[in-house]
Structures are given as C-alpha cells and as structure tokens.
Amino acid sequence: MAKKSLCAWQDLALGAAILAPGSAAKLKTGDWRTLIPRLDEDKCIKCGMCELYCPEFCISEGKDGFFRPNFAYCKGCGICANECPKQAIAMVMEEK
Amino acid sequence: MLKKRVGIEVSLAVAEAVKQARAQVISAYPITPQTHIVEELSTYVANGELDAEFIPVESEHSAMSAAVGAAAAGARVYTATSSQGLALMHEILFIASAQRLPIVMTVANRSLSGPISIWNDHSDIMAERDIGWVQLFVEDGQEATELTIAAFKIAEDHRVLLPVAVNMDGFILTHMIEPVIFPAQATVDKFLPPYKPALKLDPAKPVTMGPVGVPEVYLEAKKQCEQALLDSKAVVAEVLAEAGKTFERKYNLIETNGKKKAKTLFVTMGSLGESVWSAVEGLNEDGEDVGQVRIRLWRPFPVQEFKKACKGAKRLIVIDRAMSPGSVCGPVAQELKTIFYKDKDAPEIVNVIAGLGGRDVPVADFKEMYRLAKKGKLAKTYTLWGVDSNA
C-alpha cells in the first residue's frame, strides 16, 4: 500500500497541534489555481485594496507602486478581482 | 479524626467538590436539573470563596467553546449541563477530545425532547457515546462528590489528557438531600495537585491548536485520540483506587452486589442501581440465585473487568435507560452483546429499557423482571418496561 500519511500517529503532536509557527509558508497554494489574476496597469490606481483582501496575504506593493501577487501562493480565488474598486483585475484561464 | 457528615443536596455537594478541586474557569449555561451546581459555583466566585473566572455564556454551545478555549490556555476547567444543553454542545464535544483538553463536565442525565421532558433517563449521554470522552456514571452523593474531584485527576494525567464526563441522574440524584462527608481541603490538594498542561496557548511559545486535518493527517489524529481513550482505562483504575484510599471508600471500574457467582445478574448504570440493589437483596433473602453488576466506567468500556464480574453467569438482565430506535436493543445491551459475541460461555442477554422520561421504576418492578426472565418470558430483543399498550 502506498504511503498516504504525513507521519505515524505516534509522531503527531498532542491533539494534532502544530508546534512550529509559520508553517503555512510551506504550503504552496499556487498549485491550486486554475484562474489567474491579470492586472490592467492602466486602470489600477494603486489603492492596495487587493492586498488587504487577499486571503493568502500574497499580494504586496512593488517598487513601481503596483500591487502584484506572489504566484507561488496565489490560489486564484478571485477575491482581489472582486474587491478592486476599478475593475483593474481580470481572472483569466491560466495556460500551464 | 471524626469527619463531619452534612446533609446536602447532591448538586450543591458537586459544586463544593469543584470548589475543592480549585477549578480556575467555569463556563456554564443553566439547564434543569443541572442549574443548582453552576448557580452555587457562581455564588462561590462572586463572594470570593473560589478564585475562578465564571463565564455566564449565552448557550451551551458557547459554554463548551469557552471551556475549550480556557483549557487550551492551560486552565483547569469545569462545566455542567443536561439533555438539550448537551445536545447543543454536540459538535464542540468532539473538538474538546480531539484537541486533548482535560475539561471536566457533570452531565445531569435527563431525557431528550420530544415530547418535552425534564425528567431523568440516559438518552442525552447515549446520543453522545462516541465523543471520545472518558465517561463515568455515579450512583450516590458521596460518589458524585469524590469522583468529581477524581475526574480532574484522570483528565489531567499526561497519559490521558482527555475530557471527562461525570454522569449523574437528574433529579433522582442531583436533587436528593444526602449525607455527604467532605474531605479536608489539604487532602484534596494533596490528591489533586495544580494542573500542569503538556501543551498550551502561550504567546512566548506559539503553537496552532485545532488546525485542518488534511486526508494525510486526519486518520492518524483520530487514532491518537482513540488510543489515548483506550489507554485511559488503566489510569482511571489507578485514580479510582487512589481516590478510594484517600476518601476511605472503594471504587472499581465495575462493582458487584448480591450473591457471589449468581446465575442471573442485573446490569445497571447510575442511580437505578440502588433500587436494583434493594431488589437483589430481597430476592437473595428469598433464596433466589441473583446478583448485580454495576458499570461505573462506560467509556472506555472495561471489557475484561466486566467479563470477569460476569464469570459463571447464565443470564444478564441489562437495564437500559435509553432507546436506540431502529436497532436490536438498548445501547448498553448492544455493547454487551458485542463483547460476548462468539464467547463459548456467553450468558444470555435480556434487555429491559426502563424508566424513560422519568417513569418510576420501584423495587418491586425489578423483582418482577427477575421472575419473568427466569420463566423466559422477557422478549428476546428488548422489553420497553411499563409501556401501556392495547395489544
């Protein structure tokens, strides 16, 4: 039988707790994505609403003042596109 | 030293026991017939007799949620509930055991609606059999007092770290005024030292409790909790023995009464056991070959201890206090039929579901059950004792 578990039950922490902080960074949610957010720089007013609403906290402000996601974590949920006051983000099918 | 016996309502004795156990957080919502316990505790907290945080929540769902949070933060936590209140806690009960939190809860057993009923039976806890908690049943006021204190010691033992439910029959035990001997505070403090959590929420050492259990983890997480529950049997036995020594009583996982090696045994759980005890004594005086087995530990079920107590018996009359509609018999009888399955010397198991929704079952009724069982006149499946029927 192929191994389908993370570890033996004896090796899990008490109550399946996670003992080391920051472990979410190890989970690369980028591979969940089917749609990808595409930014229209002409429409964007650099307000940062998308950064605030992104559930993966993966959007950050670049040197040019635009807010762009880290695609290792962007799961393609489309919340940024929904929240953008200028409809500057389009969710498009990603070619893989 | 002469110990002081006081006549006290059993609910108030349990509150006193929780105070003696130095509970640090009590979160509770009132529900009959449990209310007197937490009402008394709130008074202790208000007047400074108990140094604890009392959280008067807006529902039982919140009571158990607050208990989970407080226990995760490393506090000694107590709550109490009954019937609909226990049902409302349902989803959080599983979380408490899954997170290995040593919460102690009194369940003042009461029937579930509908129809609306505030009276006693075991339908509330039987609907929560599989919550992964240690589940004890007490019979009298002294036991309720001492096992409430012992429950903290069981729950907090690092070999266990699971919540414990102490079941006591609503009204027929909670509202009785009984003579109770309280241990000295120093005795309780020695028996039950302060709780040392194995893991707690601490900003200086952050951990995540209750994360998602992805398919690669969920199964192992469940196995860990189940194993802890199975292994808790030895710790319960050990703590009950120590409680017995400390409080000068005798506590086993399974108790027996009446004639030794009797051919017929009544099996009881909770306060009806006392009525059965009286019936058995009477029957023994009449020369009848009958005894009694009382189940104190229901989860984990002490299979070997139970079988040992039944050795040589030809027939068990199992008294259930709840129905399991659509099944073959009541929940306790189901358990026993399972453990004896394919045993060569398995006793015949007859099941009587009695005292539902507070229906009175006097001593004479148990004698009648015995006579019917002896003549083979009790149903092979189960008998719904006392149900009025036109058939």
Ligand code: SF4
């Ligand atoms: S699609 Fe979702 S995850 Fe990706 S950047 Fe937008 S909000 Fe964040």
Ligand code: SF4
């Ligand atoms: S919310 Fe829209 S307009 Fe604002 S920074 Fe993000 S993409 Fe630009």
